[in-house]
Amino acid sequence: MKYKSLLILLFILPFCSASAQSSIDRRVDSLLSLMTVDEKVGQLVQYSGTSAQRKTLVRQGRIGSFLNVLGANSTREVQRIAVEESRLRIPLLFGFDVIHGYRTTFPIPLATACSWDIALIEKAERIAATEATAAGVHWTFSPMVDIARDPRWGRIAEGAGEDPYLGSAVAAARVRGFQGPNLRSPTSLLACAKHFAAYGGAEGGRDYNTVDISERTLREIYLPPFKAAVDAGAGSLMCSFNEIAGMPSSANRTLLTDILRGEWKFDGFVVSDWNSIGELLQHGVAADLKEAAVLGLKAGVDMDMEADAYHNHLAAALREDRITGSELDEAVRRVLRAKFQLGLFENPYRNCDIGRERRDILTPEHREAARKTAQRSIVLLKNQNNLLPLRKDLKTLAIIGPLADDKESTLGPWHAMGKPEDVIPVLGGIKAKLGSGTKVLFTRGCEIEKPSMSGFTEALDIARQADVVVVVVGESGQMSGEAESRSNIGLPGSQEDLVRALQGTGKPVVVILMNGRPLAFEWIAENVPSIVETWFLGVETGNAIADVLFGDYNPSGKLTTSFPRVTGQVPVYYNHKNTGRPPVDSVKWTSKYLDLKNSPLYPFGYGLSYTTFSYSQLALSAKTLKPAENLIVSVTVKNTGNRSGEEIVQLYARDEVANVTRPSRELKGFQKISLAPGESKRVHFVLTPENLKFYDRDMKWTVEPGRFSLYVGPNSAEGLETGFHYSAQ
Numbered sequence: 001m002k003y004k005s006l007l008i009l010l011f012i013l014p015f016c017s018a019s020a021q022s023s024i025d026r027r028v029d030s031l032l033s034l035m036t037v038d039e040k041v042g043q044l045v046q047y048s049g050t051s052a053q054r055k056t057l058v059r060q061g062r063i064g065s066f067l068n069v070l071g072a073n074s075t076r077e078v079q080r081i082a083v084e085e086s087r088l089r090i091p092l093l094f095g096f097d098v099i100h101g102y103r104t105t106f107p108i109p110l111a112t113a114c115s116w117d118i119a120l121i122e123k124a125e126r127i128a129a130t131e132a133t134a135a136g137v138h139w140t141f142s143p144m145v146d147i148a149r150d151p152r153w154g155r156i157a158e159g160a161g162e163d164p165y166l167g168s169a170v171a172a173a174r175v176r177g178f179q180g181p182n183l184r185s186p187t188s189l190l191a192c193a194k195h196f197a198a199y200g201g202a203e204g205g206r207d208y209n210t211v212d213i214s215e216r217t218l219r220e221i222y223l224p225p226f227k228a229a230v231d232a233g234a235g236s237l238m239c240s241f242n243e244i245a246g247m248p249s250s251a252n253r254t255l256l257t258d259i260l261r262g263e264w265k266f267d268g269f270v271v272s273d274w275n276s277i278g279e280l281l282q283h284g285v286a287a288d289l290k291e292a293a294v295l296g297l298k299a300g301v302d303m304d305m306e307a308d309a310y311h312n313h314l315a316a317a318l319r320e321d322r323i324t325g326s327e328l329d330e331a332v333r334r335v336l337r338a339k340f341q342l343g344l345f346e347n348p349y350r351n352c353d354i355g356r357e358r359r360d361i362l363t364p365e366h367r368e369a370a371r372k373t374a375q376r377s378i379v380l381l382k383n384q385n386n387l388l389p390l391r392k393d394l395k396t397l398a399i400i401g402p403l404a405d406d407k408e409s410t411l412g413p414w415h416a417m418g419k420p421e422d423v424i425p426v427l428g429g430i431k432a433k434l435g436s437g438t439k440v441l442f443t444r445g446c447e448i449e450k451p452s453m454s455g456f457t458e459a460l461d462i463a464r465q466a467d468v469v470v471v472v473v474g475e476s477g478q479m480s481g482e483a484e485s486r487s488n489i490g491l492p493g494s495q496e497d498l499v500r501a502l503q504g505t506g507k508p509v510v511v512i513l514m515n516g517r518p519l520a521f522e523w524i525a526e527n528v529p530s531i532v533e534t535w536f537l538g539v540e541t542g543n544a545i546a547d548v549l550f551g552d553y554n555p556s557g558k559l560t561t562s563f564p565r566v567t568g569q570v571p572v573y574y575n576h577k578n579t580g581r582p583p584v585d586s587v588k589w590t591s592k593y594l595d596l597k598n599s600p601l602y603p604f605g606y607g608l609s610y611t612t613f614s615y616s617q618l619a620l621s622a623k624t625l626k627p628a629e630n631l632i633v634s635v636t637v638k639n640t641g642n643r644s645g646e647e648i649v650q651l652y653a654r655d656e657v658a659n660v661t662r663p664s665r666e667l668k669g670f671q672k673i674s675l676a677p678g679e680s681k682r683v684h685f686v687l688t689p690e691n692l693k694f695y696d697r698d699m700k701w702t703v704e705p706g707r708f709s710l711y712v713g714p715n716s717a718e719g720l721e722t723g724f725h726y727s728a729q
């Protein structure tokens with residue numbers, strides 16, 4: 001039979017690395033020529049979890065991928081059915097959400113972004129990939145690269161924050177980390193940049209809500225991290241739940257085909273989000289599931305996650321000429337290509353190795369990397385009179401708060417196979433750090449969410465006995481992430497009252513915050529001497545926090561989202577427009593609130609250290625930049641304190657006059673440097689005309705002649721200032 005010999009060819013065809021891609025394309029086409037319509041559709045179908053009925057469908061070649069099927073044994077069992085019992089023996093692709101580590105839980109993505117340490121972030125994902133691939137997984141639904149400007153939106157926890165430049169660097173690093181140098185390597189995990197696109201722009205920060213933004217904002221703010229992920233070689237993308245200006249992403253051909261494939265030349269595949277093709281009915285753009293399937297495929301969604309739309313309706317849609325054979329083939333081609341690229345045809349059991357599963361997960365090296373990552377994700381927000389770092393020979397230390405001994409919340413939202421028993425909580429980390437000479441007292445004081453002051457008496461009692469009080473407050477790990485939007489982003493329950501009461505004892509108070517989003521805590525910021533933002537740091541939470549509290553690690557993280565003073569101030573982000581009436585305190589008719597300062601509580605890019613840094617001698621290589629040239633921006637940064645420390649030096653630009661309004665500042669570069677006490681370094685940034693481009697009045701990507709201001713400093717609200725002219729000739 002014709003297909004038998006072709007099959008033999010497919011499996012024995014030696015891999016010629018010089019033309020690996022064209023060899024894959026040939027193999028894909030050969031396979032495609034053997035497939036029935038049902039088998040083709042099968043490649044585009046993804047379900048969560050197996051069952052007897054689903055195993056029958058695998059045998060019939062009618063499922064191409066699973067999510068949430070895990071473990072070397074379980075994946076081997078279903079893969080065996082696919083490659084031994086189905087007619088064409090096409091291997092399955094197993095996907096899973098590996099958002100911040102597999103079993104070794106790393107800090108949440110919003111936290112690791114605050115390290116601004118691209119190599120560290122890449123390394124964390126390499127470890128996540130090593131563990132996930134040891135447990136049968138081929139493909140992760142990560143990185144989440146959605147820009148988020150509204151902290152009410154719970155999924156802000158999963159991304160890199162509010163800035164497209166930093167977000168792009170982080171997106172590319174995460175893709176490289178997951179995929180490794182080559183998809184065929186046993187520890188490489190296929191990445192999936194999500195959620196395409198502008199999911200973070202949901203009105204009111206309410207999850208799944210409508211997005212209505214201009215094309216300029218879409219292209220300048222929300223799309224760049226996706227483009228960076230594509231350029232870094234991301235093998236797949238996931239479309240988002242939301243609509244943009246009337247068009248739900250799962251039916252958005254402009255986004256999924258014209259921009260993604262036409263402009264960006266993306267050659268991977270697109271998966272829907274969970275039932276997002278089905279949701280086209282609720283959105284009101286499809287009358288029934290068949291129409292939804294047609295809209296999805298024609299827009300460019302290759303794989304249907306859990307909607308049953310492709311499984312039940314694509315074949316009929318083809319018979320009725322509502323989709324074409326080549327549209328179907330193209331989607332199948334993309335999915336098969338990924339399977340070939342992963343080497344699944346040669347080795348379908350590549351990730352089903354019980355030995356690796358036992359050996360490569362939660363190793364001491366992985367824990368050590370998680371600790372290092374956690375230290376660098378911490379942001380010191382306030383440290384009046386150098387209360388921190390604490391001495392290790394304190395006589396009595398009070399540790400208070402509902403999160404101080406919490407092993408579940410510290411894992412944060414969406415923590416894959418992370419387990420509470422693997423976590424070192426704050427209390428444990430601090431106890432391990434201190435010798436027997438320090439008495440450590442602990443009480444919860446209150447619950448995270450339930451308002452009650454009944455624990456305050458004991459809390460105040462132990463606080464009064466202590467030299468220093470450390471209060472650990474914030475959100476539970478499940479208050480951020482998907483479907484976890486909040487209308488009030490203050491500290492939940494009675495926690496702020498607890499902090500106020502403890503501050504009232506007159507003892508030195510250190511507030512440790514744990515949260516998956518920026519919170520609003522103006523009173524604490526004004527009244528408590530030391531505040532440490534720790535997000536959710538994963539398995540090494542307690543050790544990393546103790547390292548920072550006692551000065552074994554000098555904090556270096558900086559915020560990647562602005563912190564509002566109160567919830568009503570959101571959205572607040574640094575790269576806003578100037579408006580025609582920029583705020584002036586003493587002038588009524590300017591853009592401001594009656595009852596609030598316009599500045600955020602903490603700006604984007606902000607974070608302190610136990611040492612101090614000075615900036616001086618800002619200089620440019622020229623006063624004018626021309627089309628084929630570079631501008632070198634140089635600054636001297638000096639460690640003016642008495643401890644070694646790391647500083648994240650940031651470069652911002654502003655286009656003073658353009659044919660459309662431009663943001664007050666835009667991040668254009670950053671460097672993280674280490675300085676010994678008294679040491680200075682000259683830091684250089686290279687600015688090109690490309691870095692200054694924007695979408696002009698006619699939506700042309702361009703740089704206009706004129707004056708640009710530049711700012712170099714420690715955050716988005718401070719810094720030295722200079723300027724130059726861009727001239728087209």
Ligand code: NOJ
Pocket residue numbers: 067097141194273274482
């Ligand atoms: C829905 C979420 O929006 C998405 O991020 C996730 O990857 C899928 N569910 C699969 O779990």
